Amino acid sequence: MTKQEFIRRCNFTVINEGNNLNTEVKTPFCCDLLSIAMSKIPAGSAWVTVMGNINTLAVATLTEAACVILAEGITLDAAALSKAKSEAITILATDLSIFEAAYEVYQIIHASVDL
């Protein structure tokens, strides 16, 4: 599923739409420790985390995550928001827990496969 389609179907708040909207969203990924995330995130992941700082964005960019989804009502701090806009990184947000958000990602991706 393309990121554009994913954004249209999900119930997450769009903090920053970003670019590369034709990128494929392949899988949810959950982790808050950046060094572990750095080495494990598959490219094209929808990365669900509660770390809303600028380093999260650096890791997302370097690993070519499709988007960052901030769970548990977390928001980006000012520096991170500015970076997300300047680097055109897709940031979504939700009040759901990490598990619930990742499960929603999973359902959206797999629903599209079943159609």
Add this chain to the structure above:
Amino acid sequence: MSNTITLTYTISGDDFTRAGEASSDVKKKLKQMGAKPEVVRKVAISMYEGEINMVIHAHGGEITVHISSQEVIIILNDEGPGIVDVELAMQAGYSTAPDNVRALGFGAGMGLPNMKKYSDDMKIDTILGEGTTVTLKIFM
């Protein structure tokens, strides 16, 4: 890519807002050069971990990157405190990062292990009180 391209970066100490910029720049350049995606990923991960280590532990430093058709060599040079026990520092999960760094999501003790895992060769030269040079090699 018959010639070697050399890039140099100065890393600011304790500035987490800029950490990752050098790695991102190298990543962009490698992609422009048409390097294989797995090579780009290995360079991005191992260099970013090195960059972060410099910010956390060494008050910054210099990174020199040599790119040729055969390999990418990343030399991370700092004048920080040095590594007391390299073997211990290489153990996954061991970390001396302070609490403020852990609060940012770092300090999992995966920095050096990730650098080793994602490079094809890694060498650490460290002198206590003088600094550390980590040399990473990734084959194209």
